[in-house]
Amino acid sequence: MHLMIIAVLPAVVLMFVIYRYDKVEREPMGLVLAVMGLGMLTTIPAIIWELLGEKVLSLLFWEESLPFIFLDTFFVVALAEECLKRLVVRCFVWKKRAFNYRFDAIVYCVAASLGFALLENILYVFQYGFGTGITRAILSVPGHCTFGIFMGFFIGDAKLHEVRGNKAKACSLQILSLCVPVLLHGFYDFCLSMESVLLTIAFFVFVIAMDTVAIIRVIHSERQDEPFYILQEGDRWIQNPVWMQMAAASVDMEMPDIKMDKDYSNYQS
Numbered sequence: 001m002h003l004m005i006i007a008v009l010p011a012v013v014l015m016f017v018i019y020r021y022d023k024v025e026r027e028p029m030g031l032v033l034a035v036m037g038l039g040m041l042t043t044i045p046a047i048i049w050e051l052l053g054e055k056v057l058s059l060l061f062w063e064e065s066l067p068f069i070f071l072d073t074f075f076v077v078a079l080a081e082e083c084l085k086r087l088v089v090r091c092f093v094w095k096k097r098a099f100n101y102r103f104d105a106i107v108y109c110v111a112a113s114l115g116f117a118l119l120e121n122i123l124y125v126f127q128y129g130f131g132t133g134i135t136r137a138i139l140s141v142p143g144h145c146t147f148g149i150f151m152g153f154f155i156g157d158a159k160l161h162e163v164r165g166n167k168a169k170a171c172s173l174q175i176l177s178l179c180v181p182v183l184l185h186g187f188y189d190f191c192l193s194m195e196s197v198l199l200t201i202a203f204f205v206f207v208i209a210m211d212t213v214a215i216i217r218v219i220h221s222e223r224q225d226e227p228f229y230i231l232q233e234g235d236r237w238i239q240n241p242v243w244m245q246m247a248a249a250s251v252d253m254e255m256p257d258i259k260m261d262k263d264y265s266n267y268q269s
Helices: 002-021 029-041 043-060 066-093 102-128 130-138 140-163 167-194 197-223 241-251
Strands: 230-233 236-239
Touching: 002 029, 002 102, 002 130, 002 140, 002 197, 029 043, 029 066, 029 102, 043 066, 043 102, 066 102, 066 140, 066 167, 102 130, 102 140, 102 197, 130 140, 140 167, 140 197, 167 197
Parallel strands: none
Antiparallel strands: 230 236
8 A cells, every 4th residue: 555655646746736837727637637547558558669679779789888778768768758648648639629728738748747657656666665666756757747847848839839820830849849858858867877976966967957947947837828729919818710710720620619708808718
């Protein structure tokens, strides 16, 4: 029972914190839990991907060599895990009616990331014990959450630009939404895998800096949150039919039901 608590609690607490930050229009709890569940399921293809990737690398390099560790951490482990988490959001959430604010992307990307971290944590804790659970609660699970925050920041901006017709900018942001988490995750794992005093110091400096930037990003994104489908003019909210038509034509997404009061001062969905 104690092992299950220490394995599950970190992901639940972090998801609750991010969910509470979504203050303008909170996401449906059922959808968030579904994304977490899909995130958990991605551990299966991730394990297969990683086993196959490491098998191929072992044919080319000595397993403790620098090339092997570098390629394994960046292009096998980090790429597999972040690609699969992002796939959940792009395939399952992108066209959902509830995904109508920029900050929503952070919520869903964190949900997919923490779903993955949750099952991974359970497997590690029950295999290696309580001490591993404490270490992972401090480092690994928050790490997955942070990768999800960076992914969500870029995905939210990508959808905003796509809805507004700037497909080139949206495409570059989509690429960043994968590349940035992969680079962060890869460097995180690389520092730990090398077992170097210098890289261990670099790891803790990196984690502190990354978490600080992520926290600032969440606070700023929450304060600057904005909807995809309406436009503010002064102190009035108005529908923007051009953006709505572009979105419907370009991505074939479920369009939100938007209601305006007679003064155009309130937005409801």
